[in-house]
Amino acid sequence: MENPAAVIFDCDGVLVDSEILAIEVEIELLAAHGLTYDVAEYGHRFLGLNDAAFRDALEADSLARLGVPMPADFIDRAHAQRWDACQSRLTEVTGCARAVAVLTLPKAVASSSGARFLREKLKLAGLLEAFDPHIYSADLVARAKPHPDIFLHAASALGADPARCIAIEDSVNGVRSGLAAGMTVWAFSGGGHMDGPAGRRLMEAGAARMVGSWEEARALFQGLA
Structure with a gap:
């Protein structure tokens, strides 16, 4: 993308x-309920969903596979x-903090x-000050990923044209969300949960x-202006 306006x-x-x-944590809790998942399948289906969408998907699986609903307190226990973990x-x-530090565009x-x-996780990882106050959660919008709402909300808060924003994502739902917002999406495969097939799915998603x-x-950020 030429002349990006922001990175989200x-x-x-x-x-x-x-x-x-x-x-x-979640696979262990679900196994105790009777639902078992392959780790790769689990990540592909559920990463990037907010709590409501995650709960609805699990409820459908529980009813279809076990004939019983999910425990009412599952999300709270998860x-x-x-959080303990x-x-x-x-x-x-x-390398995240070092890379973000060289980015001169709004973020x-x-x-x-x-x-x-959200803020507590960023604080624990030493990243809160790098993004504050532009930290936006799904609680702020009507529809969660894969809908575009949260990305559009963040772009608006930055005063940036979504078509000139780069979105960095690690889930298929997130890639779809960024694309629906009209952004250029970079797939990130550096997290500890990622594997080769997961990365390929992000590219296949667009x-x-x-x-x-x-x-x-970091090297890519140094080339952005």
């Missing part, structure tokens, strides 16, 4: 290495255990995470470029 980042699995922790083990995705976070946890690490992104 997903959070989980892009800025902070939280997706690998969430997948670990949040609690994910984050407090003890969350880090930035390696924002546009995440499916709820506002309650991402314009694959970025394999924050060191690679």
Whole structure:
């Protein structure tokens, strides 16, 4: 893209290495309920969804496979255990702070995470000050990813034309969201939860470029003006 106006980042699995922790916690909780998933399948289906969409998808699986609804407190228990894991083990995705520091364009976070946890995760990883106050959660918009609402909200807050924004994403739902907003999407495969097939799915979903690490992104950011 020539003359980009802004860069808008997903959070989980892009800025902070939280997706690998969430997948670990959630697969264990779901197995105890009787729902088992292959890790790759789980990531492909559920990453990038907000709580409501995630809960609806699990409810459909539980009814179809087990004939019973999901426990009413599943999301609350998943949040609690994910938060415990984050407090003890969350880090930035390696090299993130160094890469973001060279970016001179306006920037924002546009995440499916709820506002309650989003800022805290960025704070734990040492990234809050790099983006504050432009940190936007799915709680602020009517529709979550893969709808474009959160990306359009972030672009508007930055005063940037969405068509001149780069969105950086690690999930198919996120790629679809950025594209629906009219943005150029870079697929990021540097998170601890990513593998080769996951990266290929992002490109198949329409991402314009694959970025394999924050060191690679840092070099790309230095070329943006």
